Amino acid sequence: TQLLEQSPQFLSIQEGENLTVYCNSLSVFSSLQWYRQEPGEGPVLLVTVVTGGEVKKLKRLTFQFGDARKDSSLHITAAQPGDTGLYLCAGSPLWAGSYQLTFGKGTKLSVIP
């Protein structure tokens, strides 16, 4: 069983469309991080959400942390081909050591021009 479940696993959309990807868990997290990874590269941190119910915006990307701090979502408005990549959520559950970052399997996004 995956500690962090991400959905959908794959997503292919047309340029200009909106999309939402999800990161869910049965465990409570003190914080969650979102990364984007492109082929042949390491993950790059996009945002960290800390407070339950928190919403953070990064240009066309909106991140939300669930009230109970068990889930998070990433919404992209007017997707562009440059948004293509693997989106990973990660965090340290409260019952684990703070140093052990757990990742979901990711959502592979393809934005078609």
Next chain:
Amino acid sequence: DAGVTQSPTHLIKTRGQQVTLRCSPKSGHDTVSWYQQALGQGPQFIFQYYEEEERQRGNFPDRFSGHQFPNYSSELNVNALLLGDSALYLCASSLFGQGDTQPQHFGDGTRLSIL
């Protein structure tokens, strides 16, 4: 400002061999974590080093070992390689003391293939 650098970028080994992967952290960072990313999966935590000691370890066998040097660089060693060890090995650096929100800066990884 140099980011996280890893070497080599690609490596091919055969079963039973041993391998050493290297990582230099981002300038100013003192903590190094290693992850294994199998194809189609998210990264899995192997272990983290701070002050030249292993601070925490994920669910990996003792065949996986590491070291951190006084200049904060790190090595990952894997003995008795198995086919299942084929993966992208990622190094991430961070600054100790930032708690749960410590941002991890990743290198581009070493692609290890076991024949």
